[in-house]
Amino acid sequence: MIVVKNLEKHYKIAKRDPGLRGAIKSLFHRKFETKKAVKKINMHINAGEMVGYIGANGAGKSTTIKMLTGILTPTSGEVKVNGIIPYENRQQNASHIGAVFGQRTQLFWDIPVRESYELLKHIYEIPQAQYEETLKEFVEVLHLEPLLGIPVRQLSLGQKMRCELAAAFLHRPKVVYLDEPTIGLDVAVKVRIRAFIKQMNARYGTTVLLTTHDMQDIEEICQRIIIIDDGSVIYDGSIQDIKSQFGDKRVIHFELEDAADSFVLPETLCDITEVLPKSDEEPHLVSLSFSNKHISGAEVIHTMMNHYSVADLTIADAKIETIVEEIYGRGMKKEVQHEEIH
């Protein structure tokens, strides 16, 4: 359904020196630097698959989605969605896809939800009978009844997102792109939204590409994940695989009494555990990553307690979240080393 080959996107960014002087200078003489947002990405997604597309902020997720929807033209490479090249036949592609872009609304701001849907019905040329049937179904699953008469601008975030989702699926698209559909929502709404997406997939075989920072979304909805970091795909496979591959990984976060700056890994842990990068926001936090094949969690905690005064600790188990954290962490570390070399 979605075929991506050697996809690349480069942006030209105007570089300027800091301060007002730099701004004035850039008025006359501009230096550009090329940023490679997406580098040689390949993916093949079959009809009916639900794929989680994840990566840190700025990893290139949104750029990829923009190219898949036809909003952006790639620098090089190939994209085919349902046999159509999206950026060449944008309108044709548009009738087969649905999209939710985070907090940007696709609905019409000033008019009631129901009338927004009416307009979409005409825009997408949905037959009346099908429209009525679909809407009835959506109203039930997403509990939209009380919202239909309210203008979009007066809805709360959770209400708006439920309406957005219905709008994205209204014309029974073959592919739906969901760019952070659960961002900022409470648990109850998240649960409802996940159930809805799963139901759509089961019923209409809709292909779903989902980006999110909420790993619960991924675990509940997707069978497969693609992880992107710094513009390249660093993992593509089933959630099962990644779990068994990294399933023995554990991460323990220690909250120390003293600042973590002076932390030195105790000798007995040296070869078998790894210190994840520290964050400036939590100066007392030390995170250790290890495999439970080599050492048990109890032992790590024991050793740490012997050497440091630990105020608190949390054990993260082998959830996708932990694994992804680990993979991102490595990516970030690479970056740090990179800068030191220069």
Add this chain to the structure above:
Amino acid sequence: MLSRYVKLYYLFCKQNLKVMLEYRMDFLLGVLSVMLQQFAGIFFVKIVFDHIHALNGWTFYEILFIYGIAATGRSIHHIFFDNLWTLGWQYIRPGKFDRLLIRPINPLFHFIADRLQQDGFGQLFIGIIVISTAMPHLGISWGVLEFFILVVMIIASGFIFVAINLFFATLSFWMVDSLPIVWTIFNLSDFARYPLTIYHKGIRHFLTWIVPYGFTAFYPAAYFIKGSGFERMALLTPVVAIVSCIIAYWFWNRGLKAFTSTGS
């Protein structure tokens, strides 16, 4: 194809009208303020003509007629194409333009249909009043043909306004917001509310062949003014409108292409 767009436009309009009526006070104040603004302009002309009899050979009613055509033509643009002003700051900068690109309809159509501007009705009322006041004093007899030509001229004038604004609004695709440029150019249309013969040749040529605001009021009006010497030029008005729209649409497509290859 065309009938689909006509139907869609009707549906968009219906929604826009509903929103408009929801904000009743806005509607009335908008219409009134535009009428007042137009009226002030006419009042100024009136004061000038209280002191002189003719301006470079043009009588009060002739100038009034030119003014009326400008106002009516501009109202077409103001009511139906007002969204052109907002391309940069309301669509491209906040990323709302992406929404239009993932709909299975022409993005320019969607963008234009997104808004109906009530304030333009004030302009339309004033324009019609001014034209009908000036009409009996032009020394020609008004038959069906004359009325038909007048309507064609006014529509052409409206579309020239649209084309010029579309052209300069399109710059937003490269520079995020071209509003200051659109404003500057649009203000040139004030010149076109007076007979172009009172200006220096350079300005006249500029307003005729480069930014054709001359065809939004002076030339079409001259068709109905006996002995103006521009009756033939006036007939070019619809042609200029069509050519301007083609150029502006071509430029829009270029901009769209640039936008989709660089992103915002």
